[in-house]
Amino acid sequence: MAESVPVVPSADLLEWPKKDKRRFLHVVYRVGDLDRTIKFYTECFGMKLLRKRDVPEEKYSNAFIGFGPEESNFVLELTYNYGVTSYDIGTGFGHLAIASTDVYKMVEDIRAKGGNVTREPGRLEGGKSIVAFLKDPDGYTFELIQRGLTPEPLCQIMVRALGMRILRTVDRSKYKYKLAMMGYADETATTALELIYNYGVSEYTKGNGYAQIAIGTDDVYKSAEVVKLVIEELGAGKITRQPGPILGINTKITSFLDPDG
Structure with missing residues (x-):
């Protein structure tokens, strides 16, 4: 028997995200060789296979x-589909960022293991942080950011453009882009979502490599109702899976597309 979903007034619904204990859980994307990617991430980044x-x-x-x-x-969450060795990453998904106490040393270690460093360590013009960029074996971009010890080294997801709060915004008109950092807590303590708007660009290609970001919620039904309400207000976005349990496991989910797809 399907679970009944309580009807909640709109005003109460819009207050729900402020009370919900949300956090980013994982990002899902597809790779052409799972063992190769695991080896690269564990040896070059110091991650652990969970x-x-x-x-x-x-x-x-x-x-x-x-x-x-x-x-x-x-x-x-890395996914390998049998027989598929490469993917189109598209232009919408930007990069993932990893915090390190010594970006220079990390870059040299990655280079020694055959990593493709695309930007040497240094300060971005107009910025204060020391950063570097590299690509993994599938062509996904990673940014390395120098900062002190942090409880969440996998610190940013950058996409080009939910109950999150804006942590900060920057308008870099000289370079013709704006960025906004969004998340559920201070960006130095948890993973943040970095949204980039490039002046004059209104559409990006989705590709077939990047899949989705998963967000934890205390009540998937209430959260889905909030999403539905905002989609109706914006006239953009789409719920692709109605809230409910996944057969065989004790998890309830809903899925949706944001206005950029």
Whole structure:
């Protein structure tokens, strides 16, 4: 029997995200060689393989990997589809960022292991942080950011553009882009979402490599109602899976697309 969903007035719904204990759980993307990617992330980044499974009846394997347990840390879910060796990453997904106490040393270690460093360590013009950029074997970009010890080394997800709060905004008109950092807590203590708007660009290609970001919530039904309300208000976005349990596991989910797809 389907679970009944309580009807909640709109005003109460809009207050719900402020009370909900949310956090980013994981980001999902597809890779062409799962073992190769696991080896690169563990040896070059220092991540740990948390769990791995093979689902032959559905012709895919996946692995969860990160700097700490899934119960408390943001992690990566890597998916390998049988027989698919490469993906189109598209232009909408930007990069993931990793915090390090010594970016220079980390870059040299990664280079020694065959990593593709695309920007040497240094300060961005107009910025204060020391950063570097590199690509993994599938072409996904990672930013390395120098900062002190942090409980969440996997610190940023950058996409080009939910109950989050704006942590800070920056308008870099000289370079023709704006950025906003959004999240559920201070960006130095948890994973933040970095949104980039490039002047004059209104559309990006989605590709087929990046899949989704997962967010934890205390009540998936209430959260889905909030999403529905905001989608109706904006006239953009789409709920792709109604809230409900996943057969075989004690988890309830809903899925949706934001206005950029």
